[in-house]
Amino acid sequence: MSEAAARPATPSEGRPDRPELLLSLEPLLREWLPRQRWFAGKGRPISELTLDAVTELRPRSSLLHLLIRAHQPPADEGPGDCYQLLIGVSDALAPHLAPAAIGHITRGPLAGRTAYEALLDPRQTAVLLERLRTPGTLGALRFQLAPSASVPGGLTPRPLAAEQSNSSVVYGDSLIVKVFRRVLPGTNPDLELPLALAREGCDRVPAPVAWYETADGETTLGLLQPYLAGAADGWDLALDHLTKQQEFADEARELGRATAEVHTALARALPTVTHTRAQTEQLAATMTRRLETTAQQVPALLPYVPALRTAFEALADLATEGSTWQAQRIHGDLHLGQCLRDPSGFWRLIDFEGEPSRPLAERRMPHPPHRDIAGMLRSFDYAARTHRPWNPAWSEACRAAYCVGYAEVSGRDPRTDPVLLRAYETNKAIYEALYEARHRPDWLPVPLAALARLAAA
Structure with a gap:
């Protein structure tokens, strides 16, 4: 892991300019988001997209973490639903990543490049595991390890193909990360309850190994747990x-x-x-x-x-x-x-x-x-x-x-x-x-x- 990933970020580090970035991605996300299994607002048009936070996980905006809010009628005056996205940006998308494509960017600072679903790219999901291995803050994100836990490096990632309300990636045959898609302020019970059960010594539930959240600690974003191979x-x-x-x-x-x-x-x-x-x-x-x-x-x-x-x-x-x-x-x-x-x-x-x-x-x-x-x-x-x-x-x-x-x-x-x-x-x-x-x-x-x-x- 790089030194920047292991230490707390400075205020400008890991945070690309929001309005300019939204200019590049908004037209594509308006079309792509409603097609996703985990999108909660199906059947209603998106009237506006706003960025709550953006963090650059790899240089040149090649891997972006977004917290993006979709505003839809009839409750446009409300806060909208917030979704967590990991977006890869490439000059030329490899053929095996064609199913992950979000679209070709034609405007803004990323014009001429292609945006895609990064959780389908093993190179990008390997970066996520590296971030989870070392506690600390990067941009709008904070990564945490469970007490006495350690995360091995170099595990081969593979996304789970099953459609669900969240997205999961298996690392080797030992760990699985769940990325929560529609996120809400507060500790997610999928983290809270397994942590409580681990303290009680209950082995009926896999104990969390690591997790990440917003930098203020108010919103759970993802959870790393043991993968029960062969189960x-x-x-x-x-x-x-x-x-x-x-x-x-x-x-x-x-x-x-x-x-x-x-x-x-x-x-x-x-x-x-x-x-x-x-x-x-x-x-x-x-x-x-x-x-x-x-x-x-x-x-x-x-x-x-x-x-x-x-x-x-x-x-x-x-x-x-x-x-x-x-x-x-x-x-x-x-x-x-x-x-x-x-x-x-x-x-x-x-x-x-x-x-x-x-x-x-x-x-x-x-x-x-x-x-x-x-x-x-x-x-x-x-x-x-x-x-x-x-x-x-x-x-x-x-x-x-x-x-x-x-x-x-x-x-x-x-x-x-x-x-x-x-x-x-x-x-x-x-x-x-x-x-x-x-x-x-x-x-x-x-x-x-x-x-x-x-x-x-």
């Missing part, structure tokens, strides 16, 4: 069992145990609260509003609204009668795809970011563990529905085994709170219906089938 994704593993007509109940039971271990450790590491009557009634009201709002956007949901509303009314009724529940920090978006089984058969949980579309403050709020449990129960149903013919018995066996495994560690079977569990499962299926309607219409029948079942209950 099987829980979703793929479940589908493989279905294809082979094999039961998955034993794995589901172990997943329940893993989930309970993580919940127990989080309850030790971070404050817990008791949901009072007012809080539970507010939760039920929020769920009801989500139902009614989603039904307006997903008309296929409308016939089920009256029956589904009773799930939330029953929860409010219990609160009125004096029922309370313990709330704590949880995963926030738990499903089979967030679970990895290593070659020894040990399950780990990953991706503690929560639902990326929700405000960060909401994702950091404590909830009853039933919210995570409901997410996993929905995931078993999703897996079963992808198989033809549909095998409801497979899903029910997994759901029951998962709850049994959870009870073996926590001492409490989540099914002993049927009203709370039904409310959370209904709320999750409503969220799924909106997501599928927007992004994967062919999948919409999966949550609709679950909502029909929950309505009948």
Whole structure:
């Protein structure tokens, strides 16, 4: 690493002129941003792009880190959504980087060069790893190492091809960096919770090795963690069992145990609260509003609204009668795809970011563990529905085994709170219906089938 990378930067170092740079990149980014999987404002035109920060990670602006804000109607008067970009700039783009191209720059200080997605270029992602190896500040960025951690150099980078709400790069077979795309002020729970679990000695979650943030420390931008080489994704593993007509109940039971271990450790590491009557009634009201709002956007949901509303009314009724529940920090978006089984058969949980579309403050709020449990129960149903013919018995066996495994560690079977569990499962299926309607219409029948079942209950 160069001396400049290892020491704090001077005020002008690492910071190209914002207006001139925006002049070069804005026309290209207006077209490119809406096509990205992680862009949150799909279907609305970009009225303006503004730069919050720019840092030069390599000389001659050949690697730029941008925090760029997209302003879109109808809320143009608001701050807009802030996105993190790593942009490579080249005189001539190599043929293997053609899929990464953003466009040819025709104006401003970078005119005549080509901009491209740097996270698809191993040379550029190697620079990011070098920055993470040494703590310090460069321009608008600050890089940090976990206590007693070290990052080896010279690891070969490769981007993960799977589309997701963030971008990840694997280094060798030992480390993986996640670059958060839509960024919000505050500590991202995907950093906060694994750090807390590491302090508790919980080995169900890979401990952070390094991370980077804005120079003021207010916004988490990226996270470096161990890469679990050879681990099987829980979703793929479940589908493989279905294809082979094999039961998955034993794995589901172990997943329940893993989930309970993580919940127990989080309850030790971070404050817990008791949901009072007012809080539970507010939760039920929020769920009801989500139902009614989603039904307006997903008309296929409308016939089920009256029956589904009773799930939330029953929860409010219990609160009125004096029922309370313990709330704590949880995963926030738990499903089979967030679970990895290593070659020894040990399950780990990953991706503690929560639902990326929700405000960060909401994702950091404590909830009853039933919210995570409901997410996993929905995931078993999703897996079963992808198989033809549909095998409801497979899903029910997994759901029951998962709850049994959870009870073996926590001492409490989540099914002993049927009203709370039904409310959370209904709320999750409503969220799924909106997501599928927007992004994967062919999948919409999966949550609709679950909502029909929950309505009948």
